Amino acid sequence: GAGVSQSPSNKVTEKGKDVELRCDPISGHTALYWYRQRLGQGLEFLIYFQGNSAPDKSGLPSDRFSAERTGESVSTLTIQRTQQEDSAVYLCASSLGVNNEQFFGPGTRLTVL
């Protein structure tokens, strides 16, 4: 596709359930990033992929959060045993490489009841 796509656009789940968020980066972009945007706040870096490996997972807030990337393409962010404080918009971005412009997807709005 022409841009970064994310699915679902909205997800409502119950506390304690697991959720998977998907990101399709721009074709050919080797770098992929996940961010979290809480209501009224800036973007919080979660994790970065270069190819299929994640050199930096330092932004993941807890061990309930994990992410993987396959085929240097699609990435999935998984949140296990969701909590209400996980409610946020999760944004994905991709870029050709380090220090290249990051292109952002529209985000997935996660609401944990």
Place this chain on the structure above:
Amino acid sequence: AQSVTQLDSQVPVFEEAPVELRCNYSSSVSVYLFWYVQYPNQGLQLLLKYLSGSTLVKGINGFEAEFNKSQTSFHLRKPSVHISDTAEYFCAGSISGTYKYIFGTGTRLKVLA
């Protein structure tokens, strides 16, 4: 620690008036700086970026920003705003040689008729 500060959380301005959104960064090394715009329920779109060279950077939609190393600022300006400029604006910095963007907390620009 590296940080990006946006001093104003909200800026109301009348249509056709000029506007300046402030951004300051902290860094002891050269930086790359960006301004992104986020329209309601959409992802982030790059307005402009400073990597090197001319300190006055022109972007899309009539916006421009000036990199001021002595004041560690990268303020965004537009001489005449439109209703359609109503959005959230994020300043971000990336330390050259790294992949991480550090985002400010955002400034909500509200253009009034």
